[in-house]
Amino acid sequence: MASVSVRGAAVAVLVALARSARAWPACGTPPVNVSASVPFGVDAYTDGDERCYVLRGAAHVTLVFESFMTEYKHDFVTVYDGPGDANGRAFSGELPTPFVWRSKRTPVLVRFVADETSLRRRRR
Helix, strand or coil: CEEEEEECCCEEEECCHHHHCCCCCCCCCCCCCCCCCCCEEECCCCCCCEEEEEEEECCCCEEEEEEEECCCCCEEEEEEECCCCCCCEEECCECCCCEEEECCCCCEEEEEEECCCCCCCCCC
């Protein structure tokens, strides 16, 4: 399970992926619209699932991973620090939580991708 909670006054709103993600990889699905003050994430997912979130802050975005568990080296959450970040920082497996990540730039793309395999039963 990958769960992401966004906190902080610097986080404003989700923005349209097409306008802000020129250097980022293409997402198979449009970004999910969520309020910056409400936790959001992927609670359960299936093989081949992909979800994208684009967040904009005044100067930065702070992500708080309140829980994080994916199939290690198969399913990833990648965080892209501003539109110029073509590689991002990938997270997979389990992270000690809460895990906090703060961007240097804005907007930020959070991309979740599950591959086509199931190595173990996922928590639902």
